[in-house]
Amino acid sequence: MSTGTGGTYWTTQALPSVLKHDLLGRYIPQFGGMTGSRDGRVVYLDGYAGEGRYESGEAGSAEIAMRVADQHRARGLRWTCFFTEREAKSHARLDDVAAIYRRRGVDARVHHGEVDGVLDQVLRTAMGLPLFLFLDPCGLGLPWQRLTQALARRRTPRRWPPTEFLMNFSMVAVRRLGGNARSAKGLERSSERFDEVCGGRWWRDFFPAGQGPAPDADETVAAEYARRLAKATGMLVQWIPVAKAPTHKPVYYLVFGTRRPHGLWVFGDAAARARDAWWEKLETTEVESDPDALFPATSVIRPDPKEVTDRAVPAMADNLERLLRDGRPVKLVDHTLEVFGQFYGQVPETAARAAIKRLHRDGRTPSTGVGPKVRDLVVEPPT
Numbered sequence: 001m002s003t004g005t006g007g008t009y010w011t012t013q014a015l016p017s018v019l020k021h022d023l024l025g026r027y028i029p030q031f032g033g034m035t036g037s038r039d040g041r042v043v044y045l046d047g048y049a050g051e052g053r054y055e056s057g058e059a060g061s062a063e064i065a066m067r068v069a070d071q072h073r074a075r076g077l078r079w080t081c082f083f084t085e086r087e088a089k090s091h092a093r094l095d096d097v098a099a100i101y102r103r104r105g106v107d108a109r110v111h112h113g114e115v116d117g118v119l120d121q122v123l124r125t126a127m128g129l130p131l132f133l134f135l136d137p138c139g140l141g142l143p144w145q146r147l148t149q150a151l152a153r154r155r156t157p158r159r160w161p162p163t164e165f166l167m168n169f170s171m172v173a174v175r176r177l178g179g180n181a182r183s184a185k186g187l188e189r190s191s192e193r194f195d196e197v198c199g200g201r202w203w204r205d206f207f208p209a210g211q212g213p214a215p216d217a218d219e220t221v222a223a224e225y226a227r228r229l230a231k232a233t234g235m236l237v238q239w240i241p242v243a244k245a246p247t248h249k250p251v252y253y254l255v256f257g258t259r260r261p262h263g264l265w266v267f268g269d270a271a272a273r274a275r276d277a278w279w280e281k282l283e284t285t286e287v288e289s290d291p292d293a294l295f296p297a298t299s300v301i302r303p304d305p306k307e308v309t310d311r312a313v314p315a316m317a318d319n320l321e322r323l324l325r326d327g328r329p330v331k332l333v334d335h336t337l338e339v340f341g342q343f344y345g346q347v348p349e350t351a352a353r354a355a356i357k358r359l360h361r362d363g364r365t366p367s368t369g370v371g372p373k374v375r376d377l378v379v380e381p382p383t
């Protein structure tokens with residue numbers, strides 16, 4: 001199983017990375033802003049950091065975090081950032097990028113080696129502080145025990161401090177290992193390595209030896225992995241697919257975990273906006289590669305964001321109405337998944353405000369949907 005980034009990976013940002021980086025760049029500043037205000041400190045680990053910056057000059061995950069840390073530093077919030085990278089060449093490039101930010105006062109600590117070797121140091125540094133883990137391997141990630149211990153570890157007896165993660169779960173690896181498990185010539189060691197990542201052999205049931213896999217066995221394994229992660233860590237876990245093209249199967253899932261209702265809300269909003277950035281990039285790339293085309297194929301298949309929102313708003317208004325049947329006020333952020341329903345991660349938070357306004361217009365709530373932060377809006381039951 002390849003875990004490196006050969007070829008042209010670092011030439012320029014590929015389409016899946018557009019979504020990944022847009023999401024990361026939207027989410028982590030909010031994580032820092034929300035959780036860092038108490039102590040003025042946040043700890044961050046990018047465990048599979050890569051080179052930090054593409055040859056094209058676009059920021060990779062590491063530089064995205066360093067930029068956020070730099071911006072927050074100016075506002076008095078200190079990020080302690082750990083970056084680990086196994087490949088010597090990538091590590092050297094990463095360190096050059098980090099040096100730029102260190103000169104600006106960012107605490108960017110770059111380690112050459114395995115993420116596993118640095119994790120304990122990260123956890124010690126994060127004692128009593130908010131911690132965000134970004135784990136983005138090309139293939140298989142951390143073993144289950146290691147990951148769940150790091151996430152479930154009570155770093156203080158109280159709920160504070162928060163730990164959150166965003167993780168790449170490779171669907172390419174799942175399909176390849178599924179094929180390996182089914183084949184008589186499959187390598188047992190490869191399957192055992194995936195057992196370690198999944199915390200058991202359960203995934204093999206979806207790829208029975210000598211038989212064709214169940215349809216969508218790969219998706220089922222990903223969903224089951226996320227469900228087990230939620231159970232083992234007590235976190236709210238969500239995941240979104242990331243593909244190379246509109247009709248393709250996902251190359252990976254981005255799996256997100258939080259214990260904060262606000263985290264769940266912000267992630268859904270960021271995911272919807274990042275999906276839009278993915279479509280934008282696809283369209284721009286098409287126009288660049290065929291400037292004479294009358295209109296790019298993407299513009300035909302791309303779901304019109306307005307149409308999606310037009311479908312989402314009445315459905316979300318109905319969701320809210322169901323929640324109000326208890327006769328108690330509903331604070332949006334406390335009911336993120338119920339409010340968005342199937343549109344979670346598909347539409348931005350503005351759709352929730354529009355849903356309240358629609359209810360109000362129809363006389364189904366006295367609440368107007370007016371207020372500074374959508375997630376903090378409270379919807380009153382009808383009188």
Ligand SMILES: C[S@@+](CC[C@H](N)C(=O)[O-])C[C@H]1O[C@@H](n2cnc3c(N)ncnc32)[C@H](O)[C@@H]1O
Pocket residue numbers: 003004005017020047048049050051052059060061062084085086087090113114115116136137138
């Ligand atoms: C998908 S790339 C990272 C991309 C980067 N996170 C980004 O979004 O810009 C994965 C990187 O992890 C590195 N890597 C693989 N296994 C590793 C490990 N166990 N510890 C640290 N780095 C590892 C690879 O060399 C590669 O550079």
